[in-house]
Amino acid sequence: MKDGAVDPKQKAILKAAWNAFAAYGFRKTSMDDIARGASMSRPALYLHYRNKEDIFRSLAQFYYDDAVEEVRQALSRDAPVAEILADAFVKQGGSIKEAMLTSPHGLELIDTGNVIAADIAEDGEARLTEIYADWLQREAKVGRVTLTAPAQDMAAMFTTALKGFKQVGEYEAFRSHVDHFAALSAAGLTARSAC
Numbered sequence: 001m002k003d004g005a006v007d008p009k010q011k012a013i014l015k016a017a018w019n020a021f022a023a024y025g026f027r028k029t030s031m032d033d034i035a036r037g038a039s040m041s042r043p044a045l046y047l048h049y050r051n052k053e054d055i056f057r058s059l060a061q062f063y064y065d066d067a068v069e070e071v072r073q074a075l076s077r078d079a080p081v082a083e084i085l086a087d088a089f090v091k092q093g094g095s096i097k098e099a100m101l102t103s104p105h106g107l108e109l110i111d112t113g114n115v116i117a118a119d120i121a122e123d124g125e126a127r128l129t130e131i132y133a134d135w136l137q138r139e140a141k142v143g144r145v146t147l148t149a150p151a152q153d154m155a156a157m158f159t160t161a162l163k164g165f166k167q168v169g170e171y172e173a174f175r176s177h178v179d180h181f182a183a184l185s186a187a188g189l190t191a192r193s194a195c
Contacts, residue, residue, distance in 0.1 A: 012038040013048055014062065017055045018099070025105035026056065026112040053116050060117035064124025067092050071128055075135040081145060082186035089178045092128060092162055101171035125163065129155045136189075145189040158185065 016037025020029040031052060035045040049055045070091035077084055100106040113121060132155035139145040147154060165177045 009038075009040070010048060010058075012040075013045060013055065014059055017052070018059060018096075021056070021059075021109055022099055022103040022105060025108045026052070027108070056112060057117050057120060060113055060120045060124075063094065063096050064120060064127065067094055067124065068127050068131065070094060072131050075131065080186075081139070081190050082183055085186050086179060086182035088132075089158070089162055089182050090175070092159075093174065093178065097174065098171050101174055125159050129159045131155075132158050139189075146191070148188070 013034065017029070017034045020033040020037055023029075024033065029052060031042055031045055034052065034055065035042040038045065049058070071088045074088035074091045075084060077087065079087075100109050103109065129152070133151040136145060136147060136151040136154055140147045140151070161181055162178070165174050165181070
């Protein structure tokens with residue numbers, strides 16, 4: 001979460017919620033756990049959020065807002081294509097991906113997100129796809145990459161594959177998949193015809 005974009009009380013609530021979800025899982029976390037972690041009363045917590053589903057949706061929204069900004073910055077760098085993609089793919093996961101995959105409740109949190117915040121995830125994935133498509137088109141125009149399909153389709157392959165990697169269950173495996181996928185994608189995008 002970007003510090004300037006969130007009111008301090010809301011930031012404290014979201015941080016406490018994330019810590020509770022990671023420690024106890026979504027189902028076992030109570031509003032009391034979140035209020036205690038945010039150093040406020042449960043009635044004060046309800047002034048900001050209706051329930052823990054509402055809090056979880058806010059966490060999902062902040063994750064995608066941050067991921068969009070981080071990926072946009074990674075793709076604006078001047079570096080080899082493989083390096084740019086590796087950085088963007090890691091930034092798309094963000095620190096929350098590491099926290100999820102190192103939590104004993106990570107897969108439950110991923111499943112919860114797929115149910116409670118499916119609309120937020122769909123919108124976030126579409127925003128990320130658009131950013132990758134714009135980057136691919138810019139890079140193709142200057143001859144740094146070769147598109148073998150429409151940029152939008154190739155960008156959708158990036159986001160779909162990265163979304164699937166979170167199911168691997170361990171952060172080290174996730175990072176390995178991301179690194180290999182970036183190298184493979186860059187090799188395909190920069191391969192030149194041997195004619």
